[in-house]
Amino acid sequence: MIRPDLSMDASEGIGLSEPEQQAVRTELNRLLESPAFRGSKRCRDFLKHVVEQTIAGPGDALKERSIGVDLFQLPPAFDPGQHTVVRVTANEIRKKLAQQYHSENGSAHPVRIELPPGSYKAEFKWEVSVAEPELPLPPKTLPRMAIAGGVVLLALAGGFAISQWRMAKSVATDVKAVSTPSNLPPIGLGGGSVRIIVGSSSSYVDRSGRAWSPDRLFSGGSVFVRPSERVLRTLDPDIYRHMRQGDFRYDIPLAPGKYELHLHFAETGLSDLISAESSGEGQRVFQVSANGNRILNFFDVVADAAGANIADERVFRDIAPAPDGLLHLSFAPQRGTAMLSAIEVLPVSPGKVRPVRIRAGWTSSWQDSAGQQWQADSYFMGGNALVRNTNPAQAGNSIQPDVALYASERWGHFSYSIPVADGLYRVALKFNEGHYGRRNTGVGGLGSRIFDVYCNGAALLRNFDIMKAAGGEGRPLDRAFSGVRPTAQGKIVLTFVPVEGMACVNGIEVLEESN
Numbered sequence: 027m028i029r030p031d032l033s034m035d036a037s038e039g040i041g042l043s044e045p046e047q048q049a050v051r052t053e054l055n056r057l058l059e060s061p062a063f064r065g066s067k068r069c070r071d072f073l074k075h076v077v078e079q080t081i082a083g084p085g086d087a088l089k090e091r092s093i094g095v096d097l098f099q100l101p102p103a104f105d106p107g108q109h110t111v112v113r114v115t116a117n118e119i120r121k122k123l124a125q126q127y128h129s130e131n132g133s134a135h136p137v138r139i140e141l142p143p144g145s146y147k148a149e150f151k152w153e154v155s156v157a158e159p160e161l162p163l164p165p166k167t168l169p170r171m172a173i174a175g176g177v178v179l180l181a182l183a184g185g186f187a188i189s190q191w192r193m194a195k196s197v198a199t200d201v202k203a204v205s206t207p208s209n210l211p212p213i214g215l216g217g218g219s220v221r222i223i224v225g226s227s228s229s230y231v232d233r234s235g236r237a238w239s240p241d242r243l244f245s246g247g248s249v250f251v252r253p254s255e256r257v258l259r260t261l262d263p264d265i266y267r268h269m270r271q272g273d274f275r276y277d278i279p280l281a282p283g284k285y286e287l288h289l290h291f292a293e294t295g296l297s298d299l300i301s302a303e304s305s306g307e308g309q310r311v312f313q314v315s316a317n318g319n320r321i322l323n324f325f326d327v328v329a330d331a332a333g334a335n336i337a338d339e340r341v342f343r344d345i346a347p348a349p350d351g352l353l354h355l356s357f358a359p360q361r362g363t364a365m366l367s368a369i370e371v372l373p374v375s376p377g378k379v380r381p382v383r384i385r386a387g388w389t390s391s392w393q394d395s396a397g398q399q400w401q402a403d404s405y406f407m408g409g410n411a412l413v414r415n416t417n418p419a420q421a422g423n424s425i426q427p428d429v430a431l432y433a434s435e436r437w438g439h440f441s442y443s444i445p446v447a448d449g450l451y452r453v454a455l456k457f458n459e460g461h462y463g464r465r466n467t468g469v470g471g472l473g474s475r476i477f478d479v480y481c482n483g484a485a486l487l488r489n490f491d492i493m494k495a496a497g498g499e500g501r502p503l504d505r506a507f508s509g510v511r512p513t514a515q516g517k518i519v520l521t522f523v524p525v526e527g528m529a530c531v532n533g534i535e536v537l538e539e540s541n
Contacts, residue, residue: 062126080148088146220371225249225268233402234391247274260337266292271365275356280347287342290368293327312364343447382536387411387434409440418460420500432458437530441521454506456533459492463499477529480521
């Protein structure tokens with residue numbers, strides 16, 4: 027139906043009817059009294075000003091200069107380079123709007139008020155149609171033939187509607203049947219692993235050659251995608267560019283046995299809430315349960331990962347299917363919405379956890395002479411990857427079958443945040459001086475590379491010189507440390523800090539210590 031002009035103000039502004047204007051002002055008043063705006067008179071006045079000016083028009087009245095003069099009583103010739111109050115307040119408004127709507131768990135409102143970046147004109151996003159007065163139609167007397175024809179048309183339309191309803195019901199039933207976990211075979215049989223990229227519609231093979239399935243076995247929530255978002259601490263950002271958010275669950279069929287559960291997260295949905303003053307912590311808090319047992323409580327991905335857009339992984343041991351043969355994972359909001367990026371369910375022997383082996387600087391998996399798999403460089407932040415054309419490790423040593431490990435390294439000032447289940451671990455660091463010394467580049471020698479290594483904040487190595495400790499360049503060297511426990515965030519954090527030259531490492535191995 028064409029909306030009639032209900033007032034001159036509506037036609038002179040942006041064309042809002044009286045009911046729509048009333049709905050906008052109702053939402054404005056609700057926002058002004060919300061926790062996000064209640065404590066800032068400057069932000070309240072700014073939001074009210076731009077909303078009323080947007081309703082009234084014309085749009086060219088909402089410029090930085092006009093707002094500075096009308097709202098903040100700046101002189102007409104003020105310098106925007108020195109007086110930035112308009113831009114600063116507009117950015118605060120955008121963050122506060124995003125924060126308030128995000129905290130409401132997607133609750134429906136007739137209209138949402140937004141302030142787009144680069145503009146001072148408010149936008150109104152309608153979620154529920156606003157009732158408008160119907161224009162009365164003059165009464166008409168219809169001839170009998172028209173009435174009879176109308177009855178026939180109604181009968182035909184009714185039959186068509188019923189057939190369409192039956193077809194729609196059949197399709198919906200089919201979709202539900204496909205997504206019902208009990209109709210799928212146990213996917214933990216034969217030592218099989220389960221890997222699901224949440225929110226994705228396609229399969230994926232990661233840098234270590236592991237196959238991931240598209241999203242399935244879920245109920246509830248909605249999908250959020252950032253297709254080109256940069257994600258740190260991973261070589262596979264595509265795993266973390268999708269998420270399911272809201273209040274949702276996964277029901278995964280498994281064969282009897284013990285499993286290791288890996289939950290992957292990356293907070294990519296809070297960009298509007300992050301600024302120089304705020305990291306986004308506390309904006310999304312939720313709990314996770316496995317078969318009714320809470321495994322994460324008041325979980326904040328930003329706090330856990332130490333920042334947004336950082337791959338974060340949590341590992342849980344001794345997971346088993348419920349009596350119905352399903353692993354039930356539920357994600358419930360405590361503030362904002364719950365979220366998840368990926369799931370891994372990996373079979374293990376009872377009481378055991380999987381080892382972690384990382385080949386630093388390498389971009390694919392690698393198998394050593396014992397048949398052990400080393401994954402591509404993972405969990406790092408900072409530093410540089412280096413793959414050498416000539417392996418610097420000297421021939422004729424005891425590690426000759428595995429000398430390839432030392433052809434790559436990570437160097438610089440960097441860290442690894444390695445996720446593990448609760449337990450006690452042995453951490454082995456593998457080094458080889460591949461740059462300094464007569465046999466390598468011919469430059470430098472003892473004292474050219476000195477660095478410290480810290481584990482969860484405690485020093486493991488101080489003023490460490492690979493060449494000095496190994497007795498020369500090109501000589502592989504291990505340094506192992508026992509009794510390592512993960513942090514409260516379930517990580518073993520290794521930090522490599524240069525003292526002279528650059529720090530480096532060739533490989534990292536994390537094994538649980540036997541009881």
